[in-house]
Amino acid sequence: MNFFQNCYQGLLDLFLQSQCPLCQRPTSTDFCPYCQKQLQRCQITQPEKFWGKDFPLFPWGTYSGSLKKALWALKYEKQPKIAQPLGFWLGETWLKSRLKSGKNLLVVPIPLHPNKLRSRGFNQAELLAESFCQVTNLHLAKDALERRSETEALHSKLSTERRETLRGAFQIGKSFRQRHPKAEVLLLDDIYTTGATALEAADTLRKFDIKVCGIVAIATSEIRVTDARLNFPAIPSK
Numbered sequence: 001m002n003f004f005q006n007c008y009q010g011l012l013d014l015f016l017q018s019q020c021p022l023c024q025r026p027t028s029t030d031f032c033p034y035c036q037k038q039l040q041r042c043q044i045t046q047p048e049k050f051w052g053k054d055f056p057l058f059p060w061g062t063y064s065g066s067l068k069k070a071l072w073a074l075k076y077e078k079q080p081k082i083a084q085p086l087g088f089w090l091g092e093t094w095l096k097s098r099l100k101s102g103k104n105l106l107v108v109p110i111p112l113h114p115n116k117l118r119s120r121g122f123n124q125a126e127l128l129a130e131s132f133c134q135v136t137n138l139h140l141a142k143d144a145l146e147r148r149s150e151t152e153a154l155h156s157k158l159s160t161e162r163r164e165t166l167r168g169a170f171q172i173g174k175s176f177r178q179r180h181p182k183a184e185v186l187l188l189d190d191i192y193t194t195g196a197t198a199l200e201a202a203d204t205l206r207k208f209d210i211k212v213c214g215i216v217a218i219a220t221s222e223i224r225v226t227d228a229r230l231n232f233p234a235i236p237s238k
Contacts, residue, residue, distance in 0.1 A: 042062050057216075087128040091132040094135075107216075108201075111147045146174075172205070188217070191217060191220070
């Protein structure tokens with residue numbers, strides 16, 4: 001009898017498991033053990049190295065391998081559930097860093113143009129920000145910025161071309177129009193490459209005397225990771 005009960009329980013457990021969004025293996029967690037291990041390999045050690053160069057940046061990982069695949073699936077295969085564990089990991093890493101302080105920061109996700117939002121069905125930066133704020137207990141100001149121009153794809157453009165394309169792309173959102181924030185803003189996006197999007201968003205806020213301390217992102221380019229290793233000394237542990 002126990003044999004049949006064990007078989008039944010095994011089949012039930014298998015049926016109740018969901019599929020890993022990256023490899024479709026059955027899993028009872030967000031990712032299967034193999035994919036989670038591959039994602040963890042993309043994590044950057046000492047992400048504080050990026051804080052203060054050009055525009056203050058705090059990335060969780062390198063935009064390559066499984067992390068690149070996960071962000072692609074999140075946005076273009078419409079798998080919003082991927083945002084929750086990635087946002088959690090970013091939040092946990094932020095809390096462990098020396099950048100965490102008593103500041104009452106406002107987390108502002110980079111917005112999508114309404115047309116793209118309707119097409120995709122969600123803003124990946126907003127979903128990531130929600131789980132990031134759940135971990136860090138920082139306040140989420142999701143309506144603080146609006147995207148008023150629908151820009152063309154930027155991946156093939158140089159940094160200067162991206163800045164020109166994005167000029168005037170953002171405007172203050174209704175929550176900040178109704179009430180000027182006293183706290184500093186921490187921007188959040190899924191990927192940070194040249195920094196053009198972050199700089200344009202920050203410039204938009206600063207025109208209204210809103211302070212921006214930097215940006216957190218799930219991933220940054222391999223070029224930036226290499227530059228950080230070459231140009232920054234290791235931060236000694238406490």
